[in-house]
Amino acid sequence: MVTSLYxxxxxxxRQAKGQxxxxxxxxxxxxxxxxxxxxxxxxxxxxAKALVAQMTLEEKVGQMSQFxxxxxxxxxxxxxxxxxxxxxxxxxxxxxxxxxxxxxxxxNELQRKVIENSRLRIPMITGRDVIHGYxxxxxxxxxxxxxxxxxxxxxxxAAASREAASDGIHWVFAPMIDITRDPRWxxxxxxxxxxxxxxxxxxxxxxxxxxLDRWSDDRRSVAGCPKHxxxxxxxxxxxxxxxxxxxxxxxxxxxxPPFRRAVEAGALGIMASFNELNGIPACANKYLLxxxxxxxxxxxxxxxxxYNALAELxxxxxxxxxxxxxxxxxxxxTDMDMHSGFYFRYLPELVAEGRVDERLVDQAVERILAVKFxxxxxxxxxxxxxxxxxxxxxxxxxxxxxxxARESIVLLKNENGILPLSKNIRKLAxxxxxxxxxxxxxxxxxxxxxxxxxxxxxxxxxxxLSADQVLYAEGCxxxxxxxxxxxxxxxxxxxxDAAVIAVGESIELSGEGNSRAELDxxxxxxxxxxxAVRTGKPVIVVLxxxxxxxxxxxxxxxxxILHAWHLGIQSGRAIADVLFGDNGPxxxxxxxxPRSVGQIPIYYYRKNTGRPPGGNYTSRYVDMPTKPLYPFGxxxxxxxxxxxxxxxxxxxxxxxxxxxxxxxxxxxxxVAGEEVVQLYVRDVAASVTQPLKRLKGxxxxxxxxxxxxxxxxxxxxxxxxxxxxxxxxxxxxxxFRLMIGPNSEEGLEAxxxxxx
Ligand code: NOJ
Numbered sequence: 001m002v003t004s005l006y007x008x009x010x011x012x013x014r015q016a017k018g019q020x021x022x023x024x025x026x027x028x029x030x031x032x033x034x035x036x037x038x039x040x041x042x043x044x045x046x047x048a049k050a051l052v053a054q055m056t057l058e059e060k061v062g063q064m065s066q067f068x069x070x071x072x073x074x075x076x077x078x079x080x081x082x083x084x085x086x087x088x089x090x091x092x093x094x095x096x097x098x099x100x101x102x103x104x105x106x107x108n109e110l111q112r113k114v115i116e117n118s119r120l121r122i123p124m125i126t127g128r129d130v131i132h133g134y135x136x137x138x139x140x141x142x143x144x145x146x147x148x149x150x151x152x153x154x155x156x157x158a159a160a161s162r163e164a165a166s167d168g169i170h171w172v173f174a175p176m177i178d179i180t181r182d183p184r185w186x187x188x189x190x191x192x193x194x195x196x197x198x199x200x201x202x203x204x205x206x207x208x209x210x211x212l213d214r215w216s217d218d219r220r221s222v223a224g225c226p227k228h229x230x231x232x233x234x235x236x237x238x239x240x241x242x243x244x245x246x247x248x249x250x251x252x253x254x255x256x257p258p259f260r261r262a263v264e265a266g267a268l269g270i271m272a273s274f275n276e277l278n279g280i281p282a283c284a285n286k287y288l289l290x291x292x293x294x295x296x297x298x299x300x301x302x303x304x305x306x307y308n309a310l311a312e313l314x315x316x317x318x319x320x321x322x323x324x325x326x327x328x329x330x331x332x333x334t335d336m337d338m339h340s341g342f343y344f345r346y347l348p349e350l351v352a353e354g355r356v357d358e359r360l361v362d363q364a365v366e367r368i369l370a371v372k373f374x375x376x377x378x379x380x381x382x383x384x385x386x387x388x389x390x391x392x393x394x395x396x397x398x399x400x401x402x403x404x405a406r407e408s409i410v411l412l413k414n415e416n417g418i419l420p421l422s423k424n425i426r427k428l429a430x431x432x433x434x435x436x437x438x439x440x441x442x443x444x445x446x447x448x449x450x451x452x453x454x455x456x457x458x459x460x461x462x463x464x465l466s467a468d469q470v471l472y473a474e475g476c477x478x479x480x481x482x483x484x485x486x487x488x489x490x491x492x493x494x495x496x497d498a499a500v501i502a503v504g505e506s507i508e509l510s511g512e513g514n515s516r517a518e519l520d521x522x523x524x525x526x527x528x529x530x531x532a533v534r535t536g537k538p539v540i541v542v543l544x545x546x547x548x549x550x551x552x553x554x555x556x557x558x559x560x561i562l563h564a565w566h567l568g569i570q571s572g573r574a575i576a577d578v579l580f581g582d583n584g585p586x587x588x589x590x591x592x593x594p595r596s597v598g599q600i601p602i603y604y605y606r607k608n609t610g611r612p613p614g615g616n617y618t619s620r621y622v623d624m625p626t627k628p629l630y631p632f633g634x635x636x637x638x639x640x641x642x643x644x645x646x647x648x649x650x651x652x653x654x655x656x657x658x659x660x661x662x663x664x665x666x667x668x669x670x671v672a673g674e675e676v677v678q679l680y681v682r683d684v685a686a687s688v689t690q691p692l693k694r695l696k697g698x699x700x701x702x703x704x705x706x707x708x709x710x711x712x713x714x715x716x717x718x719x720x721x722x723x724x725x726x727x728x729x730x731x732x733x734x735x736f737r738l739m740i741g742p743n744s745e746e747g748l749e750a751x752x753x754x755x756x
Contacts, residue, residue, distance in 0.1 A: 039266040039268065039300055039301070039374070040300040040301075040367075040370045040371075040374060044370050044373045044374055045366070045370055047369075047370075047373050048365075048366045048367075048369035048370040048373060049366055051120060051122070051369055052362050052365050052366050052369065054120060055120065055365065057347075057348050057351060057358070057361070058092075058094060058348065059094055059119070059120070059122075060361050060362070060365045061343050061344045061347045061348060061361065062089050062092070062094025062095055062096060062344060063094070063095075063096035063122070063365045063368050063369065064096055064335060064336050064337060064343045064344070064347070064361070064364055064365060064368065065089060065094075065095060065096050065097075065336070065337055065341065065343050065344045066095075066096055066097035066098070066099065066127070066304060066336050066337065066338045066339065067082070067085075067086040067089070067095065067097075067098055067099075067339055067341075068098075068099055068100050068307070068338075068339050069086070069098040069099065069100055069101050069110070070099070070100025070101070070102070071083075071100065071339075072086060072087075073100075073102065081341070082339065082340075082341050085341045085344060085345070086098075086341075089344065090110065090113060090114055090117070091113075091117055092117055092118075093113075093114050093115065093116070093117030093118025093119065093121075093122070094118070095114060095124050096124060096125070096336060096368055097124055097125045097126065097127055097171070097304075097336065097368075098110060098124055098126055098127075099126060099127035099128055099171075099173075099338075100127075100128060101126055101128075101168060101169075103167050103168060103388075104166065104167045104168040104383045104385055104387075104388055105168075105385065106168070107126050107167070107168025107169070107383060108168065108382045108383060108385070110124070110126075111123060111124060111126075111168075111381050111382060112382070115381060121378075122369070122372070122378075123372060123377040123378060123381040125170045125171050125223070125368075125371065125372055125375070125377060126168060126169055126170050126171065127169065127170070127171040127172070127173060127225070128164060128169045128171075128172060128173065128447075128448075129172075129173045129174070129445055129447060130160050130161065130164045130169065130172035130173070130174055130210075130448075131173075131174050131175075131176060131190055131445040131446070132144065132156070132160070132190075132443065132445070132446065132568065133156065133159070133160045133163075133401065133446065133448075133449070133568060133569075134160050134163035134164045134167070134169075134392070134448050135163055135392045135393055135448050135449065135450065135453070136159060136160070136163060136392070136393050136394075136397035136398060136400070136401050136453075136568075136569060137401070137442050137443070137446045137448075137449035137453070137454075137568040137569045138156045138159075138160070138400070138401050138404045138405070138568045139404055139405050139408040139443070139565055139566065139567045139568050140189045140190065140443040140444065140510075140546060140565055140566045140567075140568075141175065141176060141189070141190050141191060141192050142188060142189050142190070142191055142192065142193060142546070142547070142565065142590065142591065143405075143408035143409075143443075143565035143566065143567060143587075144156065144192075144404055144407075144408055145191075145192035145193050145198065145199075145202050145590040146193075146407075146408050146409075146410050146565075146587035146588060146589060146590050146635070147404065147407035147408050147586070147587055148198075148587075148588055148590075148676045148698055148700050149407055149700055150201050150202060150204070150205035151205070152400075152403065152404055152407060153202055153205040153206055153209065154205040154206070154208055154209035155209060155400055156209065156400060156401075156404050157174070157175065157205070157206045157207075157208075157209030157210040158209040158210070158212055159396070159397045159400055160172065160174075160210070161209070161210045161211070161212050161222040162212065162391050162397075163388070163391050163392045163393075163397065164222065165212075165221075165222050165383070166383065166387040166388040166390075166391040166392060167383070167388050167392070168383045169222070170222060170223060170375055170377065171222065171223045171224075171225060171268075171269060172210055172222055172223070172224060172225065173225045173227060173271060174206070174210055174224060174225065174226075174227075175192075175202070175203060175206035175207065175210065175224065175226055175227075175262070176190040176191055176192075176226075176227055176228070177191070177192060177199055177202070177203040177206075177226050177227070177258040177259060177262060178190075178191050178227075178228055178230075178231075178232045178233030178255075178273075179191070179193075179194060179195070179196055179199050179233050179234075179254055179255050179258065180193075180194065180233030180234065180591075181194050181233075181234075181592075181600075181601040181602070181603040182233070182234075182235070182237075182238035182600055182601055183238070183519060183547045183548040183549075183550075183591065183593075183594065183600065184237065184238025184239070184515050184516055184517060184519065184547075184597065184600060185233065185235060185238040185239075185240060185515055185547075186240055186444070186509070186510045186511050186512065186513065186514035186515045186516065186546065186547070187232070187233070187240060187444075187510075187511060187512055188233070188510070188546070188547045188548075188591065189443060189444050189445075189510040189511055189546035189547055189565075189566070190444065190445055190511065191233055192258075192590060193589075193590030193591040193632075194590065194591045194592060194603045194604070194605070194632060195590065195604075195605065195632065195695050196253065196254045196255070196256075196257040196258065196605075197257065197694065197695045197696060198590055198695055198698070199257065199258035200257045200258045200260070200261040201261070202258070203226060203258040203259070203261045203262040203265070204261045204262065204264070204265045206224070206262075207224045207226065207262045207265040207266065207267045208265050208266075210222060210224040211223065211224050211266065211267070211268065213266070221374075221375055221376065222375070223267075223268035223269050223301070223302075223371055223374075223375060224262075224267050224268060224269060225267070225268075225269035225270060225271050225304065226258075226259055226262035226263075226267050226269075226270055226271070227270070227271035227273065227306070228271055228272070228273030228274065228275075228282070228306060229259055229270050229271060229272050229273055229282060229288065229289075229293070229303075230251065230255055230256060230259060230273060230277060230282060230288055231244040231246060231251065231255050231273065231275055231277045231282070232244070232273040232274065232275050232282075233255070234246050234250075234255065235275060235515075238515050238516075238600065239515050240512065240513050240514070240515050241274050241275060241513075242275070243275070243276060244275045244276060244277050244278070245278055245279075246277070246278065249688075249723055251277070252723055252729075253722075253723060254605070256292070259293075260297055263293070263297045263298075263299045264297075267299075267301060268301040268302065268371045268374065268375075269301050269302045269303075269304060269371070270293065270299065270301065270302070270303050270304075271303075271304050271305070271306055272285075272288070272289060272303055272304070272305050272306060272309065272334055273306055273309075274306045274307075274309050274312060276316055276318075280318070281309070281312070281313055281316045281318060282306075282309075283305045283306070283309045283310060283313065283328075283329045283332065283334045284313055284318060284319070284325075284328035284329055284332045284334075285332055286331065286332040286333060288332075288333075289303055289332045289333030289334060290332065290333040293333065294333060300367065300370070301367065301371055302335050302336055302367050302368050302371050303333055303334050303335045303336070304334075304335065304336040304337075304338055305329065305334050305336065305337055305338045305340075306338060307338050307339055308338065308339050308340045309338065309340070310322075310325045310326060310329050310334070310337050310340040310342045310343070311325065311340040311342065313325040313328060313329065322340075322342050322345065322346060323342075323346040323349065323350065325340075325342055326342040326343055326345075326346040326347055326350060327346075327350050327355055327356055329342075329343075330343070330347065330350075330356055330360050330361070330364065331356070331360065334364075335363075335364035335367050335368060336364070336368060347361060393453065398569065398570065401568050401569050401570040402570035402573050402574050402577075403574075404568070404570075405567040405568055405570045405571055405573070405574030405575075406574040406577055406578060406583050406586075407586055407587060408564075408565060408567060408574075408587050409562055409563065409564050409565075409567070409574065409575065409578050409585050409587050410562070410563040410585065410587035410588060410589055410634075410635040411560075411561075411562055411563075411578075411585035411587075411635060411636040411637065411638075412543075412555070412561040412562070412563050412593075412630055412634075412635070412636070413555055413558060413559075413560055413561040413636070414559075414560045414636055414638075415559045415560060416559070417638075418498070418538050418540065418559045418560050419540065419560045419562070419578075419579065419581070419638065420578075420579060420580050420581025420584075420638060421498065421500075421540070421579055421580055421581075422580075423464055423465060423580055425465070425469060425497055425498065426469070426496075426497050427469060427470070427471060427495060427496040427497055428461070428465065428469060428470050428471070428496055428497065428498055428499070428500060429470075429471045429472075429473075429489075429492040429493045429495070429496035429498070429499035429500070429537075430457075430458055430461060430470050430471065430472045430492075430499075430500055430502075431472070431473050431474065431475045431489040431492060431493065431499060431500075431501050431502075431528070431532065432474070432475055432489075432500075432501040432502040432503045432525070432528065432542075433474060433475070433476060433477050433478045433480075433502070433503065433504075433523075433525065434457065434478070434502035434503055434504050434542065434544045435456070435457050435458050435472065435474065435500075435501075435502040436456050436457075436458045436472070436474070437456060437457075437478075437502075437544075438451045438452070438454040438455075438456045439451045439454070439506075439507065440478070440504070440505070440506050440507050440544065440566060441454050441456075441544060441566050441567050441568060441569075441571035441572075442454060442507065442566065442568065442569075443507065443510075443511075443546060443565070443566030443567075443568065444507055444510050444511025444512070444514070444546055444566070445511055445512065446568075449568070449569065453569045454568075454569050454571060454572070455569065455570055455571060455572035455573045456571070456572045457500075457502050457542060457564075457571065457572040457575050457576070458472065458572065459572050460571070460572025460573045460574070460575055460576035460577075461500070461572070461576045461579070463573065463576060464576050464579075464580050464582075471492040471495060471496055472492065473485070473488040473489040473491070473492045474489065475488075475489030475490075475501075475528045476489075476523060476524045476525060476528050477523065478504070478505070478506045478522060478523055478525070479506065479522055479523040480523045480524055481523060481524065482524070483524055483527060483528075486524075486527075486528060486531060489528065489532070490531055490532065490535060493532045493535045493537050493539075494535055494537070496537060497537070497538075498537060498538040498539070498540060498559075499532055499535075499537055499538070499539050499540065500540045500541075500542060500579065501528070501529055501532055501539060501540070501541050501542070502541075502542040502544060502564075503521055503525040503528070503529060503541065503542070503543060503544070504521070504525075504543050504544035504545040504549075505521075505522060505544070505545040505546055505547070505549075506522075507546075507566070509522065509545075509546065510545070510546025510547050510566075511546060516547075517597065518597065519547070519548070519549050519550040519551075519594070519597050520549065520550060520551060521549065521551065521554075526553070526554075529541060529554065529557070529558065530553075530557065533557045533558065538559040538560075539557070539558050539559055539560075540558070540559060540560040540561075540562070540579070541554060541558040541560070541561045541562070542562045542564050542575060542579075543561060543562070543563050543564060544564050544565060544566060544567070544571075545563075545565065545566070546565070546566055548589075548591055548592070548593040548594065548630075549593070550593070550594045550595055550596050550597060550599075550629065551629070552595045552596070552629055555629060562575065562578065562579070562585065563587075563589075581638060581671070584637050584638045584639070584671065584672070584673045584674060585635065585636065585637060585638070586635075586637065586673070586674035586675075586676070586700070587635050588633050588634060588635035588676045588678075588743065589630055589631070589632055589633060589634050589635060589743075590632065590633075591603075591632065592604060592628045592630070592631055592632045593628055593629040593630040593631075594628055594629060595624060595625065595627075595628060595629045596624055598621070598624065599621075599624065599626070599628065602628050603632065604631060604632035604633070604693060604744035604745075605691045605693070605694060606691060606692060607689050607690065607691055607692065608689075608692055613626040627745075631743050631744045631745045632743065632744040633676070633678050633695075633742070633743035633744040633745075634742075634743040634744075634745075635676070635743070637669075637673040637674065637675065638669070638671050638673055639667050639668070639669030639670065639671050639672070639673035639703075639705065640667075640668045640669045641665055641666065641667060641668065641673070641675045641703070641742060642665070642666045642668045643663055643664070643665055643740065643741055643742070643747065643748050644663070644664045644665075644666065644748075645662075645663065645664045646661065646662070646663045646740055646748035646749070646750050647661070647662050647663075647750075648660070648661050648662075648738075648750050648752055649661075649662075650752070651751070651752045651753065652752065652753045652755055653715075653752060653753070653754055653755065654754075654755050654756070655717045655731060655733070655754065655755075655756070656717070657716075657717075658714050658715065658716045659714070659715045659716075659752060660712050660713070660714050660715070661679065661712065661713050661715060661738055661740060661750065662710050662711065662712040662713075663677065663710070663711055663740045663748060664708050664709070664710050664711075665677055665701065665703065665708065665709055665710075665711055666703070666706070666707070666708040667703035667704060667705050667706060667707050667708075668706075669705060670705050671705060672702065672703065672704045672705060673702070673703060674700060674701065674702045674703075675700070675701055675702075675703065675742065676698055676699070676700050676742070677698060677699045677700075677701060677711045677740060677741075677742070678695060678697075678698045678740065678741060678742065678743065678744070678747070679695070679696050679697035679698065679713045679715075679738060679739070679740050680693035680694060680695055680696065680738065680739045680740075680741075680744065680747070681693070681694055681696050681715070681719060681720060681736060681737070681738045681739075682694070682736065682737045682738070682739075683720065683722055683732065683734070683735075683736055684734065684735040684736060684737055684751075685734055685735060686722055686724060686732050686734070687724040687725035687726070687732060688722065688723065688724055688725055690722060693739060693744055695744070696713075696715065696719045697713040697715075697719075699711050699713075711740075713740070715738070717731040717754070718731070720732075720736060720754060731754055732754070733753075733754045733755055733756045734753070734754060735751065735752075735753055735754075736751065736752055736753070736754055737749055737750070737751050738750055738751075738752070
């Protein structure tokens, strides 16, 4: 446990030089070592090399250029340099990639043009943001991660890719695997929460699904593009695109593990983010793109910049002109330039002047062509136009959307078991701006979703009740500043036996560029809920938002709260399934809910400090508890579960051993239910201060009333590894504690010793 004096001295020296770097050398992320599998086989690599050898420099830098075709379609008369450049590259058959095409017909038409114009008949690769579904829109990723069901994540990602591929798309810009601890950040909606372990499990599932590893029935396959590499979710003050300054330790321990797992899962692309990381914007960050990604992890796919991010190198103040931006980006390891046109314009000059070695260009083009070979684009560049009618919005996908939405819902409060509601209820008041809303449940970044495909909560409820059982009134709009429609809604509540009030955020309040400084319900919605509560009728609140909201007042006042996020096309059906108990709620939070914006950043993976929260002169607030509103891992069921008999098969374990921890979980209620059993570990005294808990395993189980299941977790030294004072990932012998329970704050504990 005690670090050697030598190591301490080395560490101090490194710190003194301000260049402390940690290594992933021994790290297996608590899961497995890099598989060593080459996703790009030597045959593919050789084919790509042979082709590059025949290419002119212009053809090469064309391959490294990607353009937003949709931008051109929206602004056909805009002309402008970038549109002209894109058209030139298409006309010469040089363009590497286009994205935002309007569908299969246009994809085939443009592909034909590119191939016919291309001297070497090189196809383009088409991309699109397929974040949480294509036309079959699934819940936002933050919601889906609340399912704690990687199998489901894999299936939804595969369904999205199948639909996208049938519409001419080869490359989906997903999954978004930025870890974040800041609900002000609008893109938290697209993320899978705050935890690096869970994020890694989900990243693995998502990449396998998105790339159709196990799902391709005819030779279709798709490339994924985990993003945004890296640190984008740590924007200061939760303001999108803001500065990111994190230690190398936080980078390695918290931010990178999901990316590493995505690479292990065979991701064929990675998107370098907009943000700077500790002074160097990601697209120009050699440490990120080359040292870690290529040299440590062996990534073989394409690194594409985020949108126009090369041009933003000037705005960041790191490149004096576009030419220097292109130079910095290629030297760092960015292979493809999204929509700035800088690579095409400046790389030939940079090569001619000897500022950029042409071998760097060749390497990037080889990677791009290798992915095109891997996807079969040379043999099969066109999509069968009859495919999409069979795939898009298929019964299977719509069913999956309903299941995913159901499993994403988190029950936050249920006083006196008011939920589930009886279908025999005399009168139920249905109010709130989200009740009949079919637009906002699509969530942010769902460019192919259609309002008409969405089942509103109102329609979902009416599929369970008869029309004379419900009374509807909107009450107010999401952002309304007027209370003039309150009376009608309150009248409905007065006449009913209970009220379901659906409130939340519109699409524009989360997602890219949409950070918030206040995390309460927008507009007059809080006043509407409070007025409904004052009627004395039981009020069930369905919260639909793209992020955690800081609504302590709601927790005090509502009889029940269902967090229903933005759940996609089957939103209303899924919520109604849960409200009436046809399915119990089984979601658990993957992000901590603060009581107030002032507590942010707040997350479970925190350290004890020398003065943990308590009385005076401890790490606390004088005006607010330090505890969150709802902790990570939290969520209720319609039944209750008891945890008993936590047993370890040994109390001492050697580095090469595995330890098994077993707990008995019993359904102590009267209905069947699902529980997410969570395992956390703590290194009690390490060479570097450690979080009080780190998630290292989970199991989602279903129990009938009275049923008991024994749940076991196998723990190896990998699960205990930390970046210690040596700077390497390794498990340090000494005392450990583990906790198994229903969320990050409750559980049974047991201690063991890791021996040398
Ligand atoms: C910018 C976003 O940050 C990224 O997520 C997206 O893939 C690109 N634009 C392309 O639309």
